[in-house]
Amino acid sequence: MALDNCLSKGTLKSVYLDQDTILKVFEKEYPKAEVLYEALNTARVEDTGLSIPKILEVTQIEGKWAIRREYVEGKTLYELMQEKPKDVDKYLEKMVDMQIKIQSKRNPLLNKLKDKIQRQIQELDCINEAQKFDLEAKLQGMPKHNKLCHGDYEPKNIIVDKKGNLHVVDWVHASQGNASADVARTYLLLALDSKKNADKYLDLFCNKTGTDKKYVQQWLPIVAAAQLEKNRPEEKDLLFSWVDVFDYQ
Ligand SMILES: Nc1ncnc2c1ncn2[C@@H]1O[C@H](COP(=O)(O)OP(=O)(O)OP(=O)(O)O)[C@@H](O)[C@H]1O
Ligand SMILES: [Mg+2]
Numbered sequence: 001m002a003l004d005n006c007l008s009k010g011t012l013k014s015v016y017l018d019q020d021t022i023l024k025v026f027e028k029e030y031p032k033a034e035v036l037y038e039a040l041n042t043a044r045v046e047d048t049g050l051s052i053p054k055i056l057e058v059t060q061i062e063g064k065w066a067i068r069r070e071y072v073e074g075k076t077l078y079e080l081m082q083e084k085p086k087d088v089d090k091y092l093e094k095m096v097d098m099q100i101k102i103q104s105k106r107n108p109l110l111n112k113l114k115d116k117i118q119r120q121i122q123e124l125d126c127i128n129e130a131q132k133f134d135l136e137a138k139l140q141g142m143p144k145h146n147k148l149c150h151g152d153y154e155p156k157n158i159i160v161d162k163k164g165n166l167h168v169v170d171w172v173h174a175s176q177g178n179a180s181a182d183v184a185r186t187y188l189l190l191a192l193d194s195k196k197n198a199d200k201y202l203d204l205f206c207n208k209t210g211t212d213k214k215y216v217q218q219w220l221p222i223v224a225a226a227q228l229e230k231n232r233p234e235e236k237d238l239l240f241s242w243v244d245v246f247d248y249q
Contacts, residue, residue, distance in 0.1 A: 044107050048148055121139070
């Protein structure tokens with residue numbers, strides 16, 4: 001079975017267009033449990049009633065696990081923002097409106113965002129025990145909530161179809177938790193690319209939802225510490241600058 005139409009190539013997973021569907025193929029060393037977890041988590045997001053590209057099949061191709069899902073013809077929001085920088089405000093507004101819609105959904109079977117962040121911070125070896133203790137204490141002090149959170153909500157995971165409708169993909173990190181934690185994470189991902197866009201995004205979200213910006217900013221050191229777990233050298237300086245601004249109030 002020749003998979004020749006590759007849409008995105010990663011070290012451990014690649015995405016192909018195959019017979020008008022999307023096939024996400026995982027390398028042999030990728031844990032089977034994580035493939036099945038991605039499929040299960042996506043199915044749980046489908047169950048919330050949110051319209052997303054549906055899982056069609058979990059299969060194996062030449063000994064590699066693969067997830068087949070519905071294909072959305074279109075460009076990612078990231079591509080459009082690169083191509084039409086003057087329309088960035090419009091795209092960020094659409095992105096925020098979709099995130100608010102996502103956060104209006106619930107599924108009590110999803111894992112808890114707080115548990116995931118706590119685990120990520122506990123596993124860090126690049127911050128000291130005192131910092132870990134403070135971050136975990138701060139995390140415990142934050143309200144839980146049970147809103148649907150994408151966990152990797154960024155323009156590369158949003159496809160815009162010909163009619164301008166947004167379709168969100170890549171739900172492997174989906175969980176239930178505090179909306180502001182998910183917004184802080186998106187702010188972080190945007191800021192790794194453009195601080196200006198990140199600030200516009202945060203203003204838009206806070207204005208549309210009446211959320212106090214300070215409340216989202218309180219999550220920044222926590223989500224920055226959790227992001228350190230990904231161990232990406234190019235992100236370290238910015239992430240540490242957020243972890244270190246942690247206010248010892
Ligand atoms: N259902 C879909 N329809 C159209 N294009 C898609 C679809 N799903 C994914 N893609 C394209 O493939 C890219 C990668 O998909 P996805 O985010 O699921 O994989 P990933 O390997 O987890 O990527 P990353 O680790 O970079 O987030 C997307 O950014 C998008 O360009
Ligand atoms: Mg992705």
